[in-house]
Amino acid sequence: MTTSFIQVFFFLLAGIALIIFLTVKYRVHPFFALLLACFLVGFGVQLSFANILTAVKDGFGHIMQSLGLIIVLGTTLGVLLEHSGSTKVMANFILKKTSEQKAPLAMGITGFIIGLPVFCDSGYIVLSGLNQSLSKRTGLSVVIMSVSLATGLLSVHCLVPPHPGATAAAVTLGVDLGKLLLTGMAVAIPGMIAGYLWAQYAGKNVPIVEAATEHIDDTKHSPSVIMAFLPVLVPVFLIAVHSMFTLEKNNTNLFEKIMAVLGEPVVALSIGVLLVFANMHSLKKNIISKLLQEGAEKAGGILVIIGAGGAFGAVLAATKIGDHFGQSLNLSGMGIFFPFLLTFILKTAQGSSTVAIITAASIIQPLVPALGLDTENGRLLCVLSMGAGSMMVSHANDAYFWVISKFSGIEMRPMLKVYSTATICMGLVTLLVVYLLSLFLL
Template structure:
């Protein structure tokens, strides 16, 4: 049965509206919100209930096949880096190398580096003690320090795998992970810089200061060398990056290329990172490592079910043939990368989760790529980065990360909205400008 564009858009709005309503007002888990949205849209386009379930299973399985191991290993690596104190060692090194005057830059860089393998909320919690200590020692308002750290973490969280939103979007759209990481870092750096500059400009007018005790790393963490602390982060990134640029050498050095391609597979690279992280702690106690690995797998499970259901929602939208309807009725070609950016921005602002926003947007964008002129290798890459920029804005009271920053820094709601929320708008805007420029250059 053929449906009009108006009918398809109404169904799509109903599905997205249901996700927003259930996750914000009723605090329902994103998994069940996406599940119900699949049923509403699937039945609405005329699929039988059995067909809806089959389509959901296919979409769920396909996305987990691409991302399951990556998310589990990435989550585990993050936990190991937290537990062994590697993040604290890296942060302390940067802070020692920069003067008190440049302490906000030290926190931004710390957030950026630590945020590569660790989720932004976890990274902020781990580094909050160090952040408050630096604010106390330097006399710099805690608002400046906190937002500098928060935006450094946020920049990479929204743009770079193995973070779940970027990873899921890359798998859905069909983007090489290595190129996304390398170009994503290039795009994330200006976003981090803008977040830092705004924090220093808007935060200097605030009066919040820290008066609690100074935070110091313990003796065990102090004994951990910087090289050991950094290897689990940088080795996987280098291996994945090398893999992306080996195609030209495949015929010249076939044996070497095959070996490096294997090591550069995201699953293998992250596994190597996990193994290197084991070496960041001496004398593991009996059962200690096993418990930590179990915790990593369990934490990843909660992420995977959301990503899987996002894939299911995408499969339902594909069945609705929404791409054909848009391409026939709207001049999407003139919007290019701005359409995925705006779509993801609306989703993020409405329901709060950057991950849910980019996963949902990727499902909608996939059939629209030809109409938008983005159905090329670079086009898909920039589409994912544009959605990443959209998933930055606007972080406010419906975002869990917003409250992590506020509670662990002791900042008031008014200050958070004025400094941090505005920073996310500027970061998202900077990101889409950078993506647009790169899309014209590359």
């Protein structure tokens, strides 16, 4: 029996509503919510149980094959950077290069750089003591300082691999990770600046919150500045160079062949992990073993969500949703705006940027031709548009919102007034940048 556009659209909305309802109302893990949505949509459009199960297994397996090692290595790199003292060394170096009155901007830049390999919530926790101490020393509002740091971390979290949302969306839409890394970093800069400027504007009218006195941990075991930066910069450099070489055909010289190997994301991240070990020579073997276990366990929780997102996307593809939308609606005029709006709605409704962009990518993938984005550049812009949408709006249903609040001592009202509105500014500015790029790339 054939299915109509209305039937497919209704059960698509029902699947999204189920994900939001289960994760927000009952705090069900997104993996199970996405899995249940697969069967709701599949049965709703009259797919057989066997076809649904095949789509779920194929979608889950494809994502694991493409992303498994990247997510594990990226997560482990972030954990090791935190515990080796590298993040604080990098932060202190950046702060020493700026004046005290430019401290909020310095914290935004610090968040941007450290956020490349480290998840935003972990990065904020690691740097919160430094942030509060600097606020105390300079007399600047901890609200301005905290929001500048938080938005710097968030800007790359939503747009740049190896962060799970952007990475999963790239694989789902067939976007080269190296190109997304370079373009995502460039697009994230205006978003970071927008967050900093809004923090300066909105935070100046908020009563100064007294920052807790906290000692900055500069131990004798901290790595040098060069050794602290190398595990971050070397993988970025290798992946970027590899991506540039892929733009050329018939690369035959020895250097290009070597870079083709070293620039693979799995190899580049592995090199980053090995470089961190040089900063951990003073730690006991059992501690290093525990940190590696922590990285693997943290990655596992992310991978099951990403895999379920891939399964959901495979079920949606099996419903021929792209054909239905293409025949029934004119989406070509919406271009990059439809992915942005969808991700923004999902982010605002359920809180997680990662879940929002993974879910949105699953829905958008079969719609790419109808949106007029079925080119290499179009798919890249589509991922960046979803990244912009996943920035906003961060509020009380977002775990990162509460990490910032609790570790900076900011009450909910100023958090909503300054941080939540800052994420709106970030998302809109980033979308504007993506739109301007589309004028040249499409």
